[in-house]
Amino acid sequence: MSQPPTLPDLDLDPDTAEAAYHALRQSLQPVLAGTQPVHLIGIHSGGAWVAQRLHRELAVATPLGLLSSAFHRDDYGKRVGRGLPTDLKASELPFSIDGAHLVLVDDILFTGRTVRAALNELFDFGRPARVELAVLIDRGGRELPIEAGYCGVRAPLASPLNYVLSRDAADHFSLRIE
Numbered sequence: 001m002s003q004p005p006t007l008p009d010l011d012l013d014p015d016t017a018e019a020a021y022h023a024l025r026q027s028l029q030p031v032l033a034g035t036q037p038v039h040l041i042g043i044h045s046g047g048a049w050v051a052q053r054l055h056r057e058l059a060v061a062t063p064l065g066l067l068s069s070a071f072h073r074d075d076y077g078k079r080v081g082r083g084l085p086t087d088l089k090a091s092e093l094p095f096s097i098d099g100a101h102l103v104l105v106d107d108i109l110f111t112g113r114t115v116r117a118a119l120n121e122l123f124d125f126g127r128p129a130r131v132e133l134a135v136l137i138d139r140g141g142r143e144l145p146i147e148a149g150y151c152g153v154r155a156p157l158a159s160p161l162n163y164v165l166s167r168d169a170a171d172h173f174s175l176r177i178e
Helices: 016-032 046-057 076-080 113-123
Strands: 038-043 065-067 101-109 130-138 150-154 163-167 173-177
Touching (some): 016 038, 016 046, 016 150, 016 173, 046 130, 130 163
Parallel strands (some): 038 065, 101 130, 130 150
Antiparallel strands (some): 163 173
């Protein structure tokens, strides 16, 4: 697997998110086209957007899963008052995860807390044989020992700044810094 580019090599322009998506899609294509069945599971909301598009464009034969990590987050109580969505999405796993090969998809990997929470939610449903992580953007700053096996772009960003992923009606991604 080749190393993804870093954002300093790319400018944060309207095409940055799309370039990251195409790099991620290219890195995932061999594992999803292999002989072993693989399930994509997107973490709500940005990871779900990425997983839905990957699932459609790569014509993945297995059902798509969607996962909410909200209630397993260690900062759940702090987030409630500052923007936790009122329309929380439920986890939807229309297949058995016991013994399955899963690729968990998220949009932006930062501290690792969302991925940890997603893994906790996932194991509430059963015990997969293997879980790999795919992210659109790895911004660095990990607080937990979590690393993506598949990554569109490495884009270090110092706190308190954040990347915000958006998608338009045509399902194209854009990225901004707040």
